[in-house]
Amino acid sequence: MPPHDRRAPPGRRMLALPTVCPCEAIAPGTLLASLVALVAEVARHDAAALPVLRRGAGEALRVTRVLLAFLEEVREAAAEPLPDASVLGLSELHVAMQKLRFLLADCSRRGARLWVLMNADLVASELRVVLCSVATALDVLPADVVGASVEAGELARLLSQQAWRAPVWPDEDDGRATRSVRSMLALFRSRATPHAEDAMMVLGRVGITSWCDCAEEAAFLEAELLDRLEDGRENDNDLVLISGLMAFLVYCRVVLFDTVDAKKADAAAPGSRPASSCAAWTSQEALQCPISLELMTDPVTVTTGQTYDRTSIKRWIKSGCRTCPVTGEKLRSTQFVPNVAARGIVEQLLLANGTPLHEQQSSKHRCAVDKTVSAFGPAAAGGVRLAVAFLIARLSRGTPEEQKKATHEVRKLAKRNVYHRACLVEADAVPWLLHLVSSMDASVQDNAIACLLNLSKHAAGRSALVEAGGLGLVVDAVNVAAKVEARQNAAAILFYLSPNSEYCQEIGRIPEAIPTLVRLMRDGTYRGRKNALVSLHGVLHGASSIGKAVTAGAVGVLASLLPGDREDLANDAVALLARIAEQPAGATAILASSELVTSLVDFLGASASRSGKDHCVALLASLCLHGGDKVVALMGKMTALMPALYALIADGSPLANKKARWLINEIHRVYEQRQPPPPVAPPAGDRVIRV
Template sequence: MSNATTGSRKIFSLPAVTPSTSVNSVSLIHVLSLLADDVLALRGAAFPVHRKYAREALRQVVVIREFLADVVAEALPASAFVGLAELHVALQKLGHLLRDLARPGARLWVLVNSDRVSNNFRALFRSVATALEVLPLGAASPEVMELVQLVAEQAWKAEGGTLPSDALAARIVWSALALFENGIEPDPIDLNDLMEHLQIRSWSDCSEEITFLEDLFFDCEENEAASIGSLEALMAYCRATLFDADDHNKRTGGNQFKALHRPVNHVNLDDLRCPISLELMLDPVTIATGQTYDRASISKWLKSGCLTCPVTGKKLTDTTFVSNYAVQHLVEQLCASKNLSFPEPNSKQKRDGSKTATPPSSAAAGAMKMAAAFLVRKLAFPTSLEQRRAAFEVRRLSKSNVFNRACLVEAGAVPWLLHLSSSMDSSTQDNAMAALLNLSKHPSGARAIVEVGGLGLVVDVIRLTFKVEAQQNAVAILFYLSLVEEYRAAIGDLPEAIPLLVELMREGSYRGKKNAIVTIFGLSLCSSNQVKILESGAVPALMALLSGQEKGNLANDSMAVLAKIAEHPDGTAKILCYDGAISRLVEFFRSTGTSRSGRESCVSALLSLCVNGGAEVVELLRSMPVVMPPLYSLVTEGSPQAGKKARSLLNRIHEV
């Protein structure tokens, strides 16, 4: 059975080390005392489930500790080792089990595994009783000896089974899941009773449970997914309907998203892993469905004859790729911040995103649909407080779960979030735009934004908002929409869309520039947008980024857009009008800071300039011998496509 980990140990696993027979009694008594103290340190912990067993275990350890403090180790006979060794194992296991019970995020999981937990306690109590019976109690004082004998006798009599209060709480869980399965909302009084029993009293407490169950879900076997996913959905429903995020906001100084906007620290590693290989995406590409994969993995997938999107299951009528330079930059920035080349993913970070594309059970589906409907009703409330809370919850639920996104779109969240995008409350606006960004990653979400006339509202946020985060999310929404061929022209038809993106490339923050560049790239794939991009001054802005202070990833991204622009005669003409354009491109091509993808884009641009610009461009390149070594290097070390273009460019340069 799969379990979430507690440190390096999986929950409900109770590993223990048996002491070596070479250990003397003095050392063993000392180690046992330390183990007992470690267990007794949990006396102040909350035990919402199995309270009676936890208290009994701690009472036994108190008596054991008194015995260990009272006994004279040197006076113990050699035969005492058997009992002491048994205690050594039992104390380790009791410590593990009590820590599992005290773990805040695992309360619901402990409850639904009550039979297993109670059986563990019963077995451990008997181990303690066995150990105490074989110990030479004469080595202790009469008072302690009498107390130990009493504990041993009671430990033998300890009964197993789920406690009545826990059984009642568990029945609420199973009843709620059955109601979800049948499309019926559970009684909120019952759910409140369940939360009170588990001592889940705030939004943050509930979130801890969801995080734990989510980790468990991604680490579980296929036959466990339905039950774990159902419990996670139950907690998500409770968080949405019973709690609000105010307590969480207060704990984070009133800005619940402060961490989200730190350059690298906010990044979720799972978002940077390919859903196919589960490795960091070193060459990320986005396909027609809007999903991003590592180029090698998705290429192998398609070559094997699978013409569907691995995550959404949607049939691919268009198998072309669009390089996702935004994701590539995040991976490179992350590695640079850690002083690593490319780290190997660990097992906990491996997440199969396709596991969330469909509900794990009908109960989970029912719970999420009802939670989505509840939140949409809250979004429609006339009070800004309720709207802000609902928008924040939508943001959280849609962050990484594909099915959650589908439910929220189906429930009608998109129109209300678009309405809140113009809210005068900056927090509400920020939450709404972040939620819309998450929903835009789902095909139905992107479609809903366009069909309800949301494109203009998104552009208005870029133009009018004073909060950088909301503006950046708005640009990111346009990026995801630009991945859909039929929406590219609609975005370009908005008079202010492309000029605003070009302005962001000039004056925006790093992330703003990044999002604007990749969005312009997506829009450039539509022929009707090409003239608009040129007329908006994109070429000078992109050329400036090639050698500006933001050298590196922004320059590589800019080069990719310039390569696309250069494919057309009008684009070539605009680039050649820029003073020193060819020299600037050659300098970029030779720079040690230019990535492989940047060099490949540059070769593509230079070749297009030669084709469309004629002999004058070729002659200019011929007069720059410094371009030759990196060109030959690309022929031998670049991708097949880049090598082919490099050879073609070399042939043109060498032609007499």
């Protein structure tokens, strides 16, 4: 029996039924063999195991098994090769069976059970169309095929009768559950609380028995919502229903289940490994992109056979590099081949960890998240507000275990939905989360900081955090939070606060703020260093803040990042050095290290990043401006500088072009001033004595 967690093939949307029509020139025997294999695969499904539409799917499978017996009889009884005229009917059967295979896979898919329930009428209609196609195909098969034997003829008549008359409409229990869901959505619209018994009846009907099942269903609907928004389908009528169902599942997850259960092992298909054991036989490091060192969400293979994440390798090639980053070989082509096997392993790994692949965000995905600023319909709005009110009560008055679950729920709720963040801020979640930042429970503290990070992406959330006096707590969390991830998230909060000059001044006045970020840059993990770099860049707005960064040793730490193998960290380090060099004290600290100045000149010539070159030439210009002619003369002696500056004049951005021209003019000016004056010719008629 096939597994019940089958996911749709990449690129296919739920309840979409793409098919491939066999070629007209195909040999009838080849087509029959392929059709028998396809029908046998479909017939192995078990309708009793489906959460919804059991009767309709059972009727369709009964017809499929009769069709399988008919085709096998035809194959055995045919004394001669099948006539070419049979291709039309066999092709129609092949297309119908492809659609039925997709339908049954969608109906048995874990995570999409509630969505299938609410689309039961559509699924029943598609089943009806498939069975009618089977009956029609039998009518166009040649008589010598249908009557290849007595048994074949009897099976054909039975098959035709059953295909035309099969009752495939939804079950009564499915209809009752669907009406209950719509009734509860109506209660959400009026801000009324539904009865727990009604919600549990619906969940039980589709086989949702745990918090994990509920979260899986909500994650599927969230992915569907964001996929449609990414495609520009903001006016899709299904968005209102999807959002309402998401709110219903969130409410059930928050209110009806007291504990966050661990991810259960899923049933695996024959010959394949279960998703839950994926981490045991696959190294996560092997699935990291060699360029970004992050998990590949869209792995592709280049001509050298190496696999990279599509976004990373495209950025690599766009920067002008036409070699393989791992082998150094020249790429014969810039075309990529999707690595389907690697993508499947990544999906299983993420599923085993309870993380949907959609969490790996792209710019297009972030744009879709921005479109969730308002709820799609009053039912979604009401359901979310009821769930948020319940969570705030648990945060403020719950037991330690209830607070632990509530922070976990708030973290999930605010992760990828702007409207959810707005609801949490309006419900005064920020002060209670700040209170839990000092919790002795590491997981509660971690969840609380992650919640604040998500809420700091909202303007009202940033304001609420500052007004509640949370800046000092966030800075302390960067320094002393129990988990490394919590310290990294706390630094990211400062980054989201940094665009506001008033907030930056407040952060700068905290004695430990800048030294803490400098320590994170020096000792943190890759993500921690990245967050510290961008946060400190935003905080260093004034001379006093730059002086504190210099005193804390920021220049030396940044210098250590330049020769590293992470180009993005080096670019951020140069950008931060450029900010520091804007003040005389910062420029003096940078010039104190001749090795750093040499490294910056080398970086300017070697960097493939356009923004990195812009920041580097601006940094060198600031050093010359504050250091005077002595520094300009030093720059002029560096043989690698002038070629890099002329390259920027030819191909750089307007800003880099302007800075490069200024530097070249300054170097020429100082060089001309230091040349000895030309000899003066003696007056005519004077006697000259040559020695």
